[in-house]
Every structure is written in structure tokens, then in C-alpha cells.
Amino acid sequence: MREKYKIEVGKLVLYGFFFAIILFYVFPLYWMFSSSFKTAGEVIRIPPTWWPHLLSVEGYIEVWRPIWVRFFINSFIYAGGSVAISLFTSSLIGFVIVTYPSKIGTILSWSAICLIMIPFTILIVPLYLLIIKLHLLNSYLGMIAPRMVYPFGIFFIQLAMRNIPRDLIDAAKIDGCTPLGIYWRVVLPLLGTSLAALVTLEFVWRWNELLWPLIVASTEKLFPITVGLASLVDPYFIEFDQYLAACVIVVTPILIMFLCLQKFFVKGIVITGMK
Amino acid sequence: MKNVRLLPENKTALVVIIMGLAFLILFWWYPLIQTFILGFRSADFSRLRESSWVGLAQYRALFSNKVFRKVVLNTLYFAALVVPAQIIIGLAVSTMIDKMKNAAFQRLGLLSFYIPYVLPIVAIGILWKFLYHPSRFGIFNFLLSKVGVHEIIRWLDDPKLALTSIGIMQIWQRVGYVILLYFAGLQAIPRIFYEAAEIDGANAWQRFRAITLPLLTPATLFVVVTSTISAFMTFEAVYIMTLNVGAVTRGGPIDSTNVMLFYIYSNAFGNNRMGYASAAATILFLMVLGVTLLQFKFIRQKFEY
Numbered sequence: 303m304r305e306k307y308k309i310e311v312g313k314l315v316l317y318g319f320f321f322a323i324i325l326f327y328v329f330p331l332y333w334m335f336s337s338s339f340k341t342a343g344e345v346i347r348i349p350p351t352w353w354p355h356l357l358s359v360e361g362y363i364e365v366w367r368p369i370w371v372r373f374f375i376n377s378f379i380y381a382g383g384s385v386a387i388s389l390f391t392s393s394l395i396g397f398v399i400v401t402y403p404s405k406i407g408t409i410l411s412w413s414a415i416c417l418i419m420i421p422f423t424i425l426i427v428p429l430y431l432l433i434i435k436l437h438l439l440n441s442y443l444g445m446i447a448p449r450m451v452y453p454f455g456i457f458f459i460q461l462a463m464r465n466i467p468r469d470l471i472d473a474a475k476i477d478g479c480t481p482l483g484i485y486w487r488v489v490l491p492l493l494g495t496s497l498a499a500l501v502t503l504e505f506v507w508r509w510n511e512l513l514w515p516l517i518v519a520s521t522e523k524l525f526p527i528t529v530g531l532a533s534l535v536d537p538y539f540i541e542f543d544q545y546l547a548a549c550v551i552v553v554t555p556i557l558i559m560f561l562c563l564q565k566f567f568v569k570g571i572v573i574t575g576m577k
Numbered sequence: 578m579k580n581v582r583l584l585p586e587n588k589t590a591l592v593v594i595i596m597g598l599a600f601l602i603l604f605w606w607y608p609l610i611q612t613f614i615l616g617f618r619s620a621d622f623s624r625l626r627e628s629s630w631v632g633l634a635q636y637r638a639l640f641s642n643k644v645f646r647k648v649v650l651n652t653l654y655f656a657a658l659v660v661p662a663q664i665i666i667g668l669a670v671s672t673m674i675d676k677m678k679n680a681a682f683q684r685l686g687l688l689s690f691y692i693p694y695v696l697p698i699v700a701i702g703i704l705w706k707f708l709y710h711p712s713r714f715g716i717f718n719f720l721l722s723k724v725g726v727h728e729i730i731r732w733l734d735d736p737k738l739a740l741t742s743i744g745i746m747q748i749w750q751r752v753g754y755v756i757l758l759y760f761a762g763l764q765a766i767p768r769i770f771y772e773a774a775e776i777d778g779a780n781a782w783q784r785f786r787a788i789t790l791p792l793l794t795p796a797t798l799f800v801v802v803t804s805t806i807s808a809f810m811t812f813e814a815v816y817i818m819t820l821n822v823g824a825v826t827r828g829g830p831i832d833s834t835n836v837m838l839f840y841i842y843s844n845a846f847g848n849n850r851m852g853y854a855s856a857a858a859t860i861l862f863l864m865v866l867g868v869t870l871l872q873f874k875f876i877r878q879k880f881e882y
Contacts, residue, residue: 317682320673324689330749331692333716334704348713395597402585410598417605419869421810423838424862427845427855428611429604448604451597481589510697512813513838517846531699535820542707549700560695564688567695571754572761575799 338362338550342541361543362551365534369522373530374555379442380515380526381508384449389501391451396459397489398481401471411460417453423513430517440520449508455500458573462496463489495566496573502563503570509556527552612862615855628852635856644832645857648840651740652864655836656808658744659751663804664797666748667755672789674756675763687760691753698750702817705746709733733818736833743818743834747811755800762796763789802872806865812838837861 337345338361340354345361399407429448438444466489474484490497512528519525525533531552534545560567585591616635620628639645674686693701708716709732718729732742766789774784815834835843837857845854 316673316676320677320686323670323673324686327749328689328692330701330704330708333708334700337707346712346714348719350714350716350719391597391600394593398585398590398593402587402590403581404585404590404594405581405583406598407585407590407594408581410594410601413598413601413606417601419866420605420609420862421806421865423810423812424858424865425605425608425612427841427851427858428608428615430845431611431851432604432608451600451604453601453605456597481587481593506695510695510699512697512699512816513842528697528699531697531703532817532820535703535817545703545707549703552700553696556695556697557692560692568687568757571757575758575761575796 334546334549334553338543338546340543342543345541345543345546358543359547361541361545361547364541365544365548366551370527370530370551372523373525373527376442376515376519376524376530377509377526377528380445380511381505383442383446384508385501385505387446387450388452388455388504389497392455392500393459393490393493393497394485395451395456396463397485399456400460400463401484402481411456414453414456418457422448426514426517429514433518439518440524441518442524445515445518445524448514452504454574455504458496458500459493462493466492495569499566499570499573501570502566503574506556506560506567609862612855612858615852616859617856618852620852620855621849631852635853638853639856639860644835645840647832648835648837649860651833651835652809652811652837655740655744655747655811656805658741659747659808660801660804662744662748663752663755664800667752667759667800668793668797670752671756671759671763672785674760687753687757690756693750694753696750698813699817701746701750702814705749706733706818709742739819739834740836743814746818747808747814751804751807755804758796758800759793762793766792798872798875802868805868809861809864809868810838811836812842815839816842837864 336353339357339359340351341356341358341360344351344354344356344358395410399411425448433439433444433447436444436447438447470488470492471484474488479487509526510528511526512532515524515526516529516532519529522530522533531548534548585594617630617632618628619631619634670686670690674683677683677686711718711729711731711734713719713722713729715732717732721730731738733739770788770792771784774788779787815836816839819834838861841854841857841861844850844857
């Protein structure tokens with residue numbers, strides 16, 4: 303009986319310790335939420351209050367500008383647009399490379415693999431010049447353009463295609479199905495969950511991105527929410543409760559989206575790791 | 578390869594592949610090559626047409642520039658700080674989570690750690706700027722005063738401390754990613770190994786060293802490489818933490834937080850020195866390439882057991 307008691311205590315300690323760590327870890331987020339509901343005065347009170355003694359939304363009211371709606375829409379356009387397009391390009395290209403092998407297909411495949419090793423942000427200077435040359439500066443298309451084909455996506459789809467039985471595709475071919483038909487009717491449904499995982503991951507990354515949209519967008523009307531928030535940073539003119547309220551506003555949508563799509567996001571991360 | 582035809586058998590497929598190639602060339606290969614080329618030119622943005630070939634002049638300018646040398650050191654220091662911390666903390670936490678038998682607790686645990694990872698750095702940066710505030714209401718200073726440290730620490734203003742403070746924030750944000758990967762790796766280890774070892778009399782630490790760590794090697798390799806590359810490519814954290822009124826090109830207190838991508842950005846878009854910035858970008862690219870190639874070398878070695 304003694305043994306069992308020891309094990310229970312050990313477990314309790316482990317769980318307890320673990321919860322303590324989680325609490326400390328999550329504390330900054332808690333602080334952000336709770337402080338955003340304080341008054342401007344209480345936020346900078348010394349000693350700090352652990353929860354708002356006087357609940358106030360004045361931070362939110364004062365920091366909100368109608369253009370924020372625009373910021374969110376822009377984020378959605380950038381993230382949604384790049385992901386929607388790259389979803390189709392990656393899967394279509396991957397599908398075609400595997401199903402209709404050819405030497406140039408192999409070149410494309412190897413090209414994509416090499417490009418995976420190059421981080422996108424290394425290329426910002428020439429990309430900027432290119433966007434200008436194409437007269438796409440300060441436009442949605444300019445923002446989305448370099449993101450339309452995602453080398454890792456191509457690689458990933460090729461791997462995923464291995465799980466699709468060759469016979470299925472051959473049968474469709476024999477039935478006279480065009481490549482697009484096969485793609486649409488056979489391959490896409492089968493690739494479903496893997497694609498969803500990849501897409502969720504990419505969407506989150508695009509939504510949170512700052513550097514490239516910052517470079518492309520020169521007027522406020524085009525700012526996604528990240529750039530919009532950054533343009534707010536001006537420590538001499540707004541109060542901290544407003545700052546934190548702004549953070550909460552920015553963070554909440556992605557948090558909600560994420561909680562709903564958790565499963566896919568986690569799967570996406572694990573998949574990219576297991577390449 | 579001999580039996581593979583040059584062009585795909587289907588016209589649509591051909592079109593798709595050609596378009597794919599065209600896109601990759603336009604938006605990836607061409608900019609990559611341009612980065613190299615611009616590094617050899619004096620390309621001031623306003624006079625791009627008159628840019629001339631200057632050979633290695635930009636590189637010589639870079640290496641003789643005190644700020645650039647500091648920038649490289651900062652970048653390396655940042656990586657050296659952030660990567661091991663993420664790995665050690667990540668491994669420790671994921672092991673703990675793995676030991677929990679309750680699946681709901683596991684989910685909760687994982688969730689708490691990777692939520693910061695999915696939030697925009699901009700928001701997190703502002704939050705931590707507040708936490709780091711050099712006054713008694715900056716939470717960290719407040720907590721320190723509770724344990725007897727009464728001087729106000731200027732987390733983000735002290736040149737010796739600023740980069741480390743940003744590093745701590747980055748660790749906080751990114752450790753969730755590492756935990757997730759390690760957790761997946763841990764879950765993939767068959768329990769039988771542990772049971773057998775326990776029967777043989779191995780204690781927890783020995784089991785960890787002999788079974789867990791070696792089997793996690795692929796995961797560790799991947800984590801080290803991706804974290805290092807991300808650390809080299811840090812921009813947004815530094816940008817947001819050192820952003821003050823109108824001072825976009827600042828590098829933090831005496832350039833102590835200036836890291837490579839930030840330096841490239843400020844030179845290209847702040848000072849319009851595209852050639853100079855491209856040379857720096859090329860160097861950054863080589864650093865990243867170096868890390869990636871090391872990865873390949875390790876994969877070859879380690880997997881012969």
C-alpha cells in the first residue's frame with residue numbers, strides 16, 4: 303500500500319509542477335487580456351493589479367479606428383488569397399509531375415526541392431524591384447504574387463501522391479478523363495486532409511507575416527493587420543491600455559481561427575517535420 | 578532517367594509544368610540571381626539605371642564596416658542564445674507532457690505552449706515591450722523588486738541586455754513549435770523499448786539517454802536546423818521591439834539589436850542602398866546555406882546505425 307501512495311504523490315507533484323509551469327508560461331497572455339480591460343491609470347499603477355479593479359473598455363474605444371476593419375480584410379485577402387492560389391498550384395503541379403512523368407517535370411521537381419532551402423525573405427530586395435517593374439507596388443496582387451506557388455507545397459504534394467493508388471489514376475485515364483478531370487475528381491478528394499493541414503499552417507504564417515506586406519504596402523488602405531498594428535506603435539502618444547487593447551483585438555481572430563483549426567495546424571507542423 | 582520522355586504525354590500537363598517553371602523562375606530563381614548580381618553593383622534605388630559594376634567594392638565596404646561586423650556577431654549570438662534554449666526547454670516540456678497519461682491534459686499542455694507561436698509577433702512584441710517596461714509597472718521589474726532586486730532594469734534600452742531580452746521573448750514564442758515536434762517524436766517511440774529497459778534495471782535517466790535521445794535524433798536535427806535558420810532570419814521581433822517614434826532605421830541601442838535581416842532592410846529601404854543590402858543578403862544566404870548543408874552531412878552520418 304505504501305508503494306501505491308508513493309506513486310500517487312509522485313504523480314501529483316509532476317502534475318502540480320507542470321501546471322505551475324503552464325501558469326507561468328501563459329501569464330503574459332493573461333496579462334495582455336486582463337490589462338486591456340483596465341483604465342489607463344490602473345494599467346500603469348504601482349504595484350500592478352493582477353486583475354482589473356475597475357473594468358473599463360476605454361482602451362478599446364479609444365484605440366479603435368474604422369480603418370481597422372480594412373486591416374482585417376486586407377489580412378484576409380493576403381493570407382486567404384496566397385493560400386487559396388498556392389493550394390491549387392501546388393497540388394496541380396505536384397499531381398502532374400507524378401502522373402505524367404517527363405524530363406522537364408523532373409527539372410521542376412528538383413527546382414522546387416532546391417528552393418525549399420532558400421528562405422523567402424532573403425529575396426526581398428530583388429522582389430521589391432521586380433514588383434515595381436511590374437507596376438504592382440502597393441497592390442494586393444503585388445503582395446500575393448510571389449506567394450502564388452509554394453515550392454515546399456509542390457514537394458509535399460509529390461510525396462502525398464505516393465499514397466494514391468496508381469490504378470485509380472490509370473483507370474480514370476482509360477475512361478478518357480482529362481488531367482484536370484482526374485485532378486479534380488480523383489486526386490483532390492484523396493489529398494484532402496494533408497492539403498488541409500498544409501493550408502492551415504500556411505494561412506497562419508501569412509496572416510502573421512510582417513516584412514513582405516510592409517514592403518509592398520505603402521498606403522494605409524493596404525495594410526494587413528500586422529502592419530496596421532505596427533504603425534500604431536508610438537509610445538509617446540497613446541496609453542498602454544490602448545496598446546494592449548489593440549493587441550487583444552489583433553490576436554483574438556487568429557486565436558479563434560486557430561482553436562477551430564487546431565487539428566489541421568498540428569498535423570501540418572508534424573508533416574513538415576517528418577519530411 | 579533514360580526511359581523518361583522529355584515532355585509529358587499530355588498537353589495540359591505540359592502547360593501546367595511550363596507555367597510552374599515560369600513562375601519559379603520569375604519569382605524565385607531570378608530574384609536569387611539578382612541578389613548575387615546586385616551585390617556587385619552600386620545600385621542606389623533612385624538611380625538604378627545608372628548602377629554600375631563595382632566588383633567586390635560592396636563586400637569590402639561591408640567587412641570594413643564596424644556596424645556590419647557587429648550585426649553579424651549579433652545574429653550569431655542571437656542564434657546561439659535562442660536555439661539551445663528552445664531545444665532544452667522544448668525537450669524537457671515535451672517529455673513531461675508525454676509522461677502524462679491523461680490525453681486531455683496533454684492537449685491542454687500542448688495548447689498552452691504553442692498558442693504564442695500562432696500569434697503575430699507584432700502583438701507579442703508590444704505585449705513584451707510592456708512587460709519589459711523600465712519602471713515599476715513593468716511586470717518583470719516589479720517581480721524582481723519583490724525578490725529584492727531594487728534597481729530598475731532597462732531590458733530593452735541597455736545595450737548589453739537588449740538583444741537577450743528580445744531573445745527571451747522569441748524563445749517564449751517559438752518553444753511551442755519545438756514542443757510539438759518533439760512530442761510527435763516521443764509518441765512514436767514504442768513503449769516496449771522502455772519496458773524492456775526497465776526490466777533490465779535501467780532507471781529513468783538511463784532510459785532517457787539510451788532510448789529517448791537517440792531515437793529523437795532526426796527530430797532534433799530538424800529542430801536545430803529550422804530554429805537556427807529562423808534565428809538567422811529574425812526581423813519582426815527586432816523591428817517591433819525597437820520601433821519608436823519615426824525611427825524605422827534604428828538598430829536599437831547602439832546597434833546592439835541590429836541583426837542581419839534588419840540591417841539589410843534598413844539599408845535597402847531606409848538608405849536606398851540596394852547593392853550594399855544585396856551583398857549583405859548574399860552573405861546571409863550563405864550562412865543559411867551553410868546550416869542546411871551541415872544538416873545533409875549529419876543525416877548521412879547519423880543514419881548509419
